[in-house]
Amino acid sequence: MLRFAGYIDALNRAVAMGLRWLVLAMVLIQFGIVIGRYVFGVNSIWVQESVLYLHATLFMLAAGFTLLVDKHVRVDIFYAKASPATRRRIDISGHLVLLLPAMAALAWWSWPSVRNSWKILEGPISVGGIEAVFLLKSLIPLFCLLVALQSLAILLRLLAGKDSA
Template structure:
């Protein structure tokens, strides 16, 4: 059982690590795109709706797909005033309960609401309503599912690692 938990957590961590590193390159692309947009807007007094939309599409992808990576590296915002001083076993219990009671149910609610939303977008071939905008908005909406799937997987990995800490310490105490 412990080997399964450990192996599964490592596989999920490796997946989110690879995807996070790829996503990091999108951040570089986004910065370059912003620079281009600012240059065009303020130096040449020219704007492009597609460039503007691509900026927020890339930002959405980075935010959604990078959430699992961020959780893996424990970089989400939280109040650490008490948590930072807790021993590992107490942290493991808090992380386990947080995943099971808050994070995974929240991801489930997002899945339940997003699937019909994404399906409708694909069915109608949704694109930008702005002239000159990007035509494939349904693709960007699909990243909601991918992002929350990766976040859910990382929550499962976090829960497994918490269980490992709890079980291993209980075995040592016996």
């Protein structure tokens, strides 16, 4: 089971290492948009939307890695001062009762929208934009999958008595 958890960790690390290049692309494209608009007086909805697509991809697909490295948002009213055993119980409960059911619900309820978007190859958000909203919507189930898998890996480790990856 711990080997399986390690494979999940490796998957999310690989995804994150690939996605980090999107940050550079976003900065360069946004810089180009500003220069184009304010220096040359040109603008492109398609290019502006590309920043949105890159940003959405980065945050949706890197969420599993964020959970892996424990940099996610944690409401630690009790957690910060709790004993290690209590923290373990809080973590296990959080994954089983909150995180995994939330990912399942989000995947379940978003799937019809994603499926329909692919069925019609849903077009741009704005006139002149990127004609691939279906790809943008596909990030939702991928987000759910990567976060749920990482949650499972963490849960396996917690149940085996291991605290970190």
